[in-house]
Amino acid sequence: MASALDEDTQQSLAEGRESAKAFLRSIQKDLQKVFVVFLLGFLATFWALRVYVWEFLYTVTKSNMSPAVAAEADVIATTPFEVILLQAKIGLIVGAITAIPPLIYVSRDELRARGAWPKSPVSRWKLAAMGLLGVGLFTVGVGYGVYAFFPIMFSFLAGFGLEAGIQPTYSIVMWTEFIVFLSLSFGLAGQMPLLITGLSYSGIVQYETFRDKWRYAIVAIFVFGAVFSPPDPFTQLMWAFPLIALYGFSLYLAKLVVTAQRSSDGIDVLGSVRNHWNVVGGAALLGGGLVYAFYEYGGRTAFNDLLRLANSDWRFLEPGAGLGVDPATAAGVYAFAWGLAFVGVATLWAVYVDLDTTSAGYQYGDPTAIDVGELDAAGVLAAPGDVFTEMDEEESIALAQAAIEDDDPEKARAILDRFDEVNSGDEGEEGSDDASGDAAGAGGPGGAGESGDQDGLVGTMQDRTSRASSTFLSELTDGNEDEAEDDIGGYYTDLKFIFDSLRSRSFRLVAVFGGVMAAAFTWLYLGGLATVRNDLEQRVPAEIEGGINIISLHPVEALIFMVKFSVLLGIVAVFPVVLYYAWPALRERGFVAGRLSQVYLWTGALLGGLLGGFALGYTYIAPGLLGWLVTDARLADMVITYQVSDFLWLVVYTTIGIGFLADIPILMLLLNNAGVPYDVFRSRWREVTVGIMLFAAVFTPADVITMFLATLPLMAAYGLGVGLLFLVTFGGRRNLSPPSKVVDR
Incomplete structure (x- = not known):
């Protein structure tokens, strides 16, 4: 096996092994503490599963089933050691996750010495805030899955199985893994705001990409839900709508962070509230009024009637029921709480509006913060050259393609011409020779008019795309495509020809x-x-x-x-x-x-x-x-x-x-x-x-x-x-x- 690797690779692997050995030797005295944390996490999980978790998950599974269906549903073990091995497996995973933070903590000096620790200091309160936000979002996601999604989903699955003559007798391993994986998926989906905001702030993925591709995100959410949740419309919507709302909230946070970063402005929450006091106050009255009217003017009764028709056991209770509070007082407390929630949403809107309109990149500051996709053709031609200096050819093609899809070939032409003009060093002239020639041939005297201009534009984009993507076959055959056909026996060309003939019929x-x-x-x-x-x-x-x-x-x-x-x-x-x-x-x-x-x-x-x-x-x-x-x-x-x-x-x-x-x-x-x-x-x-x-x-x-x-x-x-x-x-x-x-x- 070693002979299959070149000398540099073998040397790199040897250095990596030595570095790992030195790293472990340096923290050897602290590994016992890490192991104790791992062992505590393992034992606590093993004990909790045995005493509490199984009964809790079993109750959640049957909580929304009708009595007839619940009597037929059951969870079984198919092998003698299945339960204890499953508890051990889950305990090992939880123990390993629990041991990661102390392992990183005791390794901080070694990581810093090897350059693997962040050099720029980050305030502890910021780290704590991000950690709490991440834990909170994960908890909310898991809670939604356990208390809202699973009860309704298992009720549907068990009822459907019985109608088809299939006994809902679930294996404890498959049943537990199904709940755990879906719960983790909800919890990880809850990290969407942190992920999108972090990628946008770091510049790894531009905020505009998340904003402009929202349609694809919605389709991906529904496709993911179609694969990993039951196919009935109700559970599909229960899966998709919270994630869509979370994606919108993620875009909001990313917009705030990126706009503040580009404009070097601070976020003045109180100032935004003062600027939009009428909207914030109106939101408070609207939220409190809606909740008060819901309880006082028949809204609760109407919703309970709908839930009864849907054969759901869940009901809206009277205000203060089970809490020992007077109904009138409880209704007032509910209205006040929802009024505060509406105030929070209105405050987020006010901050967004103020920060967006005062953004230096948006009005007069950092020119690279200008979003070319939001400009018209004239704005593209008037945009500073720095915008296109930071852009590569693939980005310009994507922006031009988006303009064509929006039926704006003039803007697409302007983007390509401006990119060529700036990156060829001819800024200030009318455009590059090729771009000017194309424009003159397409729209000038003797040209084909607007249709010809669009055809020429599409041809230009195809040429650019061809230049960017035509290297695969040449790299495969050292640049000799004729030799490629001989090497592959001609089948590459044949299959490409056949697939091309089907492309127009793909729909x-x-x-x-x-x-x-x-x-x-x-x-x-x-x-x-x-x-x-x-x-x-x-x-x-x-x-x-x-x-x-x-x-x-x-x-x-x-x-x-x-x-x-x-x-x-x-x-x-x-x-x-x-x-x-x-x-x-x-x-x-x-x-x-x-x-x-x-x-x-x-x-x-x-x-x-x-x-x-x-x-x-x-x-x-x-x-x-x-x-x-x-x-x-x-x-x-x-x-x-x-x-x-x-x-x-x-x-x-x-x-x-x-x-x-x-x-x-x-x-x-x-x-x-x-x-x-x-x-x-x-x-x-x-x-x-x-x-x-x-x-x-x-x-x-x-x-x-x-x-x-x-x-x-x-x-x-x-x-x-x-x-x-x-x-x-x-x-x-x-x-x-x-x-x-x-x-x-």
Whole structure:
């Protein structure tokens, strides 16, 4: 292994090891203290989990369930040492996190000596304020997940499982990890204000980037929620809305910090309140008045009626209920508290407005603080050159592209011209030669007018982008692209040509995939899963009492299966559409032969094989196999309880899987008709076998037996296809179509 590393790398690794040894020796006398802190954190966590946490999490899980659903839901241990090992694992993690601060503290002198400690002093009160803010945000995020998100989510998951005939019997490991990871995700999401503010203040990521890309942030929040939370609309909104509000608050803090940094102004909170006393006072009256009216004029009753219709056990209580306080006094206290909250929001707004309008970078100060994206074309041309000196070519292209998307080609042209003018050293002239020539050719006499100007602008941007991104292939082949085509066998060019032919059809492909996936998921979600489960259970032999008990060990196990199955159907549905649009390019590059009408033959043949195999599997193979397994288990006096994912994937493999097996010989006949000769299929059986084993290793459970159970039928189907081709082509003497050009490469 060492010989694979060059001498400099080996020397660097050796120096790193010596430095680490010296570092540990220097703090050796203090490591015992760090270990004591670790041990205390480990033991405290282990004890808390055993005495309090399990019962607390179990209560949270069932807190919002109806009595009927709560009676069916349960948490189980599937191995004898599962609980104690889980407690030890969590204790080790918490103990390690607890030991990090004292480890850093005892290492401060060594870190300072090695230059790894901040040189510029930071006030302790600032560090304490940031630490408290971080802990507070993390606590609020975790609290929201535990007390608001999880109760409603588990109620939905358990109810959905029971409706589909799936017992919500969660494994304690999967259940705990699900709660812990989602709680951590909420807690880490709560750090968003600190993260965005820190990145903006340090200049690693400009504040304007976070501000201008807010649409992408919202989409990312919803996508993340769609992956890690149940797919019903209510929990999606419960996930997304707090994070969107937190992102807006993060932008606010970043704006304050960055504006103050650029303008060197202080933040005068009291001065801002005095300047906008009418707004702050109006906010106090509005907040207090709304809360008082909510309790006094029927708002509480109306909300409780809505919650009752939604089958929620949560209710708004009367003011002071359970606190021993008079309702009128309690309503006044509530109104005063909410009035203060509204005053806080109004104060934040006032500070933002005052700091923004007095920003030196905004009006007359630091020229590099000017946001080019907010200027019009005239403002771009009049902006100081320092703005563009600090800008690189990629930033100018991005700003120009944004202007084009906003239907402002004049501004885009101004940005590119001004960037060229400043960075070529010709500031003060009318613009660079190329830019002036482009502008004159596009908009001057004899030009193509506004349309021509925009086309020329797009061409200029494409040239710039090409210059910035065309080095990959040349670096791969030492600048010789012809040699690249020879090295890769021409397939790079072929595949690029085929993918380019599909690019203009990508919207239709995504629409087909998304439509089929959404339809399949909706059908399963609205009762299809229960229909399939009940239909198969009816085929169980009559002597097996009670049928099959199917349980869900993970809270979202059934939903994950539904998503995966829907994606599988979407891929199957979009395949003929991709083939239809790619056929001309495939034929031009020599991969296939025949007219476009061949696509209809392919689609009909493959669909017929898939449906025929599915019908055979669903009618005979799946019920027969399940009946044999159930009978065998019952005769051995076993309790028949299957995990939902294993049971459903067994059904898929023995139904749709049979259709895929039937399609393998059909596909081989179609490929022979498209120009792939019989000799290729016969001589490439080794490569096909390796590919099948890799496929089985990825898409089957992680054990050797199931891998071979999937591999052998696929190899048998391939062998059947070779036999059919042998008969059809008379041993390869007369193929269905002449060999295509790609075979000769």
